[in-house]
Amino acid sequence: MKDLLIKARDFLQGREIQIAIVLAVIGGILTTIAFVMAFTTANMQYHTTTVNVPSFVHDTRVPLAPPEFQPQPPDGTVNYHNPWFSQKIFYFHVPIAQLSLLVFTLAAIFSVLFLRTKDPNYDLRSRVAMETTLLFTLGTMISGSLWTRASWINSWGELFGTLLSEPRLVTYSVMLMFVVAYFVLRRSVSGEEKRATYSAVFSILAWIIVPFSFIFTRVTNQVQAHPTDALNPGMDTSNLIPFIICIFGMMMLGYAIYTLRVREEKKRAQIEAIKEDIEDALADAAKAGSPTGAPNYSAAAVLGTPKSKEKK
Amino acid sequence: MDNSLPKISSWRQYKALLRKDIAQELRTKEMVTSMGLYGILVLVIYYIALSQTGTEFDVTAIAAGLLLLMIVFTSMLGLNRSLIHEHDQGQLEALLLAPIDRPVIFLAKATTNFLFLAIVQVVVVPLFYLIYVSGALPVLLGDITPGPWWMTAIVLFLGAVGIAGVGTLLATISVNTAGRDFILAVLFIPVMYPLLLVLVTALNAAIMGGPGFEATFWQMCAAAAFYNAVLIAVAYGLYDYILGV
Numbered sequence: 049m050k051d052l053l054i055k056a057r058d059f060l061q062g063r064e065i066q067i068a069i070v071l072a073v074i075g076g077i078l079t080t081i082a083f084v085m086a087f088t089t090a091n092m093q094y095h096t097t098t099v100n101v102p103s104f105v106h107d108t109r110v111p112l113a114p115p116e117f118q119p120q121p122p123d124g125t126v127n128y129h130n131p132w133f134s135q136k137i138f139y140f141h142v143p144i145a146q147l148s149l150l151v152f153t154l155a156a157i158f159s160v161l162f163l164r165t166k167d168p169n170y171d172l173r174s175r176v177a178m179e180t181t182l183l184f185t186l187g188t189m190i191s192g193s194l195w196t197r198a199s200w201i202n203s204w205g206e207l208f209g210t211l212l213s214e215p216r217l218v219t220y221s222v223m224l225m226f227v228v229a230y231f232v233l234r235r236s237v238s239g240e241e242k243r244a245t246y247s248a249v250f251s252i253l254a255w256i257i258v259p260f261s262f263i264f265t266r267v268t269n270q271v272q273a274h275p276t277d278a279l280n281p282g283m284d285t286s287n288l289i290p291f292i293i294c295i296f297g298m299m300m301l302g303y304a305i306y307t308l309r310v311r312e313e314k315k316r317a318q319i320e321a322i323k324e325d326i327e328d329a330l331a332d333a334a335k336a337g338s339p340t341g342a343p344n345y346s347a348a349a350v351l352g353t354p355k356s357k358e359k360k
Numbered sequence: 361m362d363n364s365l366p367k368i369s370s371w372r373q374y375k376a377l378l379r380k381d382i383a384q385e386l387r388t389k390e391m392v393t394s395m396g397l398y399g400i401l402v403l404v405i406y407y408i409a410l411s412q413t414g415t416e417f418d419v420t421a422i423a424a425g426l427l428l429l430m431i432v433f434t435s436m437l438g439l440n441r442s443l444i445h446e447h448d449q450g451q452l453e454a455l456l457l458a459p460i461d462r463p464v465i466f467l468a469k470a471t472t473n474f475l476f477l478a479i480v481q482v483v484v485v486p487l488f489y490l491i492y493v494s495g496a497l498p499v500l501l502g503d504i505t506p507g508p509w510w511m512t513a514i515v516l517f518l519g520a521v522g523i524a525g526v527g528t529l530l531a532t533i534s535v536n537t538a539g540r541d542f543i544l545a546v547l548f549i550p551v552m553y554p555l556l557l558v559l560v561t562a563l564n565a566a567i568m569g570g571p572g573f574e575a576t577f578w579q580m581c582a583a584a585a586f587y588n589a590v591l592i593a594v595a596y597g598l599y600d601y602i603l604g605v
Contacts, residue, residue, distance in 0.1 A: 163601050225550040232546050236537040242605045246533050249598045253529075253551060256594055260554040260587055267583060268561045 068307035075300030079140075082294035086139040090286045139290050141191040143298040145220075148184035149258075151177050151302060152223070156255035159248035171244035172317075174251060175234070176309045180302060182227045189220060215265040222261045226254040373460050377468035382475075384445070391476050395438045399484035402430045403491070415497065420504055423492045424563035428556060430488065431516070435477055435523045436548055439531040440541055442473050447535045456603065466528060466599040470592075474524035481516055493567055504569055511566035511577060515559055518584040522555045525592035532602050555591075558583040 060067065158174035161167070193207055196217075233250055237243040385391055406426055410419065446452040455465055489512065498504045530551060534544035562580035565573040 163598075222550055222553050225553075229546045229550055233533070233537065233543060236539050236543050238538070239605075242536065245601055245605045246536070249529075249533065249601055250547065252598065253591075253594065256590070257551055257554060260590075261557075264554040264557050264583060264587075267579070268557050 064307055065311055068304040068311075071300040072304035072308075075297045075302075075304060078293050078297030079301065080297075082139055082290040082297060085290035085293070086136045090136075090139070090290050137191050137195045139294050140298075141188060141195060142291070143295045144184050144191060145188040146295065147298050147302050148181055148188055148223075150299075151180045151184060151306070152227075152255065152258070154306075155181060155251050159251045162244060162248045163252075166241070168240065168244060171248065172313055173310060174248060176306055176313060178227060178230050178251060179309060180306050182224075182231075183305070184302065185220070185224050185227060189224065192217070192220070215262075219258070219262045219265050223258055226258070230254065368459070370461055370464050373464045374468050374471075377455075377460070377465065378471060381468065381472040385472075385476065391438050391441050392479055394441065395434045395476065395480040396483050398437050399430055399434045399480060400487070402433055403484070403488060406430075406492070418496075418498050419492055420496045420498055420506070420567055423496070423567050424560050426492060427485070427488055427512075427563060427567075428519075428560045430484065431481065431519060431523075432552070432556065434480060434484070435520075435527065436541075436544060438476055438480070439473060439523075439527045439548075440534070440544055442469065442476070442528070443531045443535040444540075452603070462600045462603050463596055465603065466596055469532075470524050470528040470595075473528055474520055477520045477524055478517075481520065485512070485516060506569050507566040507573060507577065512563065514581060515562045515566060515584075518562075518581060518588060519555070519559045522584065522588045522591065523552065525588060526551060526595050529595040529599055529602065532599070551591075555584060555587050558587070 155174045155177035158170045158177060162170035162174060196207060230247060230250055234243055234247050237246050410417070413419070443452075446455070456462075489509065493499060493506055496504075499506060527548065530547045531544060534540050534547060537543045558580045562577050562584065565577040565580065
């Protein structure tokens, strides 16, 4: 058994990229399967919470389509009680949201590791995890907005009203604010180590604040419109299967995105180092070639690039 | 050789740092005057903003929010100023060279920030209270009976502790960046979001009164105290890394 594990480790080592690509393909296939299943085999779900805000027009347990999207019976009567398939967004919206929190946690863990070891590799990983968080947070908010439009509100104009009155949406906006602030902070600090340290500290702080804002927003706000019991025991098997497939698919996609981005950034750093070396070599050659003080137009001389310290 | 120098206790280091900041403030009077003046100017802006609301408008309903807004603005101004000297005149380097424990630097800085914030609030908040709470029409007519004034004082105290504690960490980060004031605002608002939320709920309970407002008030105060305890501990732990680079 131990030999097998060691063999597997040896096989996997140095093949992160291949694995990431394979996982991206599998994740894509799984997500597609979940998509098809959500619209074909899954039953309509009936458990959502009661909407108790006057401005949310559908005070009903079932997510309803706005009247104009309701399937109209041919005899001309209007049937307002058909649960609409907007509820299908659930299978993608929830996994993306869960994943965004997972990657956010990953960023904080890498930040802790960075502060302990001062290894720039961890800083890179933390930053890429934060980028992935941004991606998934935006995905959550966009899919959530679509769902909101279909089940709570009558026009897109009401969307921002919901954003500021529903606890879960508010806390998600705060999380987006954190991720954006993280990148704003990164941009405005000069000096590699300083930038890495500050952003690591901030991402740890953000990770601690997010649960606070989740709890405190609920404590202070009585409005509750967002469905909460997504994983309650009442969920049908036909709902649960595409949901779980989608979670795994999204996780694979997330891992693939993260790994490929880390790889890309590492390659970029290597290219920068090589560029500096080339400019150094050019500058040395120019110096050697023109000892009389003739004008030096090489890139390094014009831009004043600092010499790189060590050849890799 | 090592033992030839007497070990200075952290308490004495803390007192010395505190004395330094207070002496500096007494000579320049820079932070307290700028923050106080800014607070009064915010009151003028409130007057302008609310000048067209008419007599029917119940200002006490938004008084908690207005008060918190004033405190957030003045404290952000003060936090920014509090570390600019340290940074621009190389005081921080001198402090790091001196045999002072780094957590002590954090605690001393947070304490002075709290102190200046408290002094400014003692001047500005009563003014606000007289205009927008005890001088408001519904209160004068007796439609609303606000809670006692010390309730507001407790909320403001908790707010000042949180703002000074966590804000000192954020100000130390932002003072080293390119766009100081802007970066402080960008970092400050999301980090303070949970605290500000419970503070405004507690303030609203204290100002509006109403049935059962004490329960809400004490719950929110407990929440704010919890936030302060956790976040100040975290800021205390992380401050060392910030100063190190």
